[in-house]
Amino acid sequence: MKKIIIIAFLLIAVQINAQNAIEWDGKYQIQLSDFKSKATQIGNVSSNSIQNASGLNFSIQMSNIEFMFTKNFNSKVSSTFKRESASIIATDTITAERMVKFAQYEFDLSELYARKLRKDLYVNKGTFSDISFLQPLYDVIQKEYVEEHGEASKKTNLGQKKDILKKLNDDVLIRIQELSDFCKTCKPLKKKS
Template sequence: MMNNVEFMFTKNFNSKVNCSFQRDAASLIAPDAITANKLLDFARYEFDLSELYARKLRKEIYEQKGTFSDVSFLKAIYDQIQKQYTEEHATAAKSTNLGLETAKLTALRTEVSKQIQNYPDFCKTCKPPKKKK
C-alpha cells in the first residue's frame, strides 16, 4: 500500500512485485513416487517461470513508469505479462504432459533459467541502474 505521492515518486518497484510459493496451498496427487517426482519437477518449472515473469513485470514497470504516472498504468502492463505467462505455461503443460516427459521439461527449465539471467537487475532485492539521459 502506498499513498499517491509515494507512488508518484517511486521508480523501483522490485520489492513490491512478489513471486512466492505457498506451501499450505499446495498439494500433489500421483499414483506412484516416480510420477510424483515428475509432477514436482513441473511445479519447480512453474515457480521458475513465475519468477521470470515477475522480473519481466518489474522491468516493464520500471521502464514505463513516469514521474507523474498514476496507478492505472499498471493494469495494462500486468494484463500483458499475465497473458504471456499463461500462454507459456499452457504450452509447457501440454508439450511436457505436465512434466511427465522429462527431457522436454528439462529443456524448458534450462531455457527459463537462461532467460532469468537476462534480468539481473530485476530480482526482488535488486536495484536497477539509473536510466541514462
C-alpha cells in the same frame, strides 16, 4: 496481560504464514513434502493432476506523492509458492517426483514473469503516472505467463517428459539471469543518456 497474549498469537500466526509461503530465491528446490494440501495423494488413483500454488504477486501501499516519485517497484512484486495450497495426485511415486520437477519449473517461470513485470513497471513509470498504468501491464504479463505455462504443461505432460522439461526450465533460468537487474532486492541501473 491480554495485550501480551494477543501479540504472542499474532507473532505465531505470522510465523505459520511465513512457513507456508516460500519466496523464490533461486536456491530453494520444491520437494514433494512441500505439497501440504489434504488433497495430495500418491497411489490408488487412476489419473494425475497437480495444483501448484506458485504465482506472481503485486502489492503496493503508498501515498499518491510517494507513488509519483517511486520508479523502482521491484520489492513490490514477488514470486511465491504456497505449500498449504499445493497438491499432487499421482498414480505412483515416480510420476509424483516428475510432477515436483514440473512444479519447480512453474515456480521458476513465475519468477521470470515477476521480473518481466518489474522491468515493465520500471520502464513505463513516468514521474506523473498514476496508479492506473499498472493494471494493463500486469494483465499482459499474466496472459503471457498463463500461455507459456499452458504450452509447457502440454509439451511435457505435466513433467513426465523429463528431457523436454529440462530444456524448458534451463531456458527459463537463462531468461531470469538476463533480467538480473529486476530481482526483488535489486536496484536497476539507470540508462546513460
